[in-house]
Amino acid sequence: MRIQFILRNNELYGANRVLLSIADYLKANNHEISILLPSKGGITQEFEDRNIPYYTIFFFPPFLYFRLSPKYLAWPILFCINIIKFFPIVNVVRKFNPDIIYSNTSAENIGILISKILKKKHISHIHEFMSLDYATFFIAGKKNKQAYINQSDGVIFVSKAVANYIMGSNTLKSKHRIIPNGVPNPEIILHKKTLSEELNFGIVGILSPGKGQDLAIEYFAKLLFRYPKSKLHIYGDKEGWYKKKIVRLINKLNLQEKVILHGFQRNTNAIFETLDILFMFSKSEGFGMVTVEAMLRGVPVIGFNNAGTGEIITDKQTGCLFNDYNSFQDSVSYLICSNDTYENIRSQAHITAKSQFCELTFTQNIEKFIKQIANSN
Secondary structure, eight states: OOEEEESSOOOOOHHHHHHHHHHHHHHHHHHEEEEEEOSHHHHHHHHHHHOOOOEEOOOOTTTTTEOHHHHHTHHHHHHHHHHHHHHHHHHHHHOOOOOOEEEEGGHHHHHHHHHHHHOOEEEEEOOOSSSSTOOOTTTTHHHHHHHHTTTTSEEEESSSSHHHHHHHHTTOOEEEOOOOOOOOOOOOOOOOOOOOSSSHHHHSSOGGGGGOOOHHHHHHHHHHTTTTTOHHHEEOOSSSSHHHHHHHHHHHTTTTTEEEEEEEEOOOHHHHHSSSSSEEEOOOOOOOOOHHHHHHHTEEEESSSSSHHHHOOBBTTTTTSSHHHHHHHHHHHTTTTTTHHHHHHHHHHEEEEHHHBBBBHHHHHHHHHHHHHHHHH
């Protein structure tokens, strides 16, 4: 089968990392794939390393969305660029002649249009809430967004929370599937870990208001009164106003020696080897790959009790959930109250993540759904 993927950006985070797993599996199983994205970046290096064919044409995939940011103030110009680039993109896709077009996250904006022109089947893979996590809104409103996405022949959602928010509760159709992401298993053996007074907390992900790094810093500052030798490690990067806000906040709270900005790190194992507990502060996390990656490596997660995080973590069994500072502090206290409690949470988290979020099962489910849609009338 020939599958044309369309990506929103070139970043090596979240949805694009999931795409890598899918592309690897499909390529290994003799499917022909091609990937279209607006520009080169972190993920294109991965494509080159894996010998995955891709091409870049500058365009603005989420052109049916709007948010209050400098980039989106240039929306009229970007829209005009899309008009100019649209038919060259169509021609490139036509030459590949795919059996199906697969849009990864908000790239469905343009993928659906291309599929209609070329009369090809289309799948939308929805990873995000958009309006909740990025304050980015469909320009024609929520009902029209539902109608537009439903022009796809198949729609994949990463969690029940995303599906219910995008499509509305109890309105899922036969062409809709909830397929939680799968994460590569590092195949590690958990060795017993003894906690010390020098606790290492962490938060991992692109620097974004939706990820809540600023709130994590504020909560951590309060924790220092009880755990004065602890540190907060922040992995991830993105230049802009939010990163400047984080740096100002660290300086304002005199946390220069306590909060360490590591920037983007490619080696996932190396990240989690440094951490005792992971914080997940996103209030609207569609799925939370980082949460599962931590669980697989025996790093307990304290996550905001909402959206996709609440579907992954069972409170006080495979991690801890919080709603405010008091429940957050209680979660920290519970995890480190004894080594037995900490070890039990680590073990249960590892077992659960390994069984419920297996990468092979995930990619097999994706392939099965692609075949189903491609062969449907």
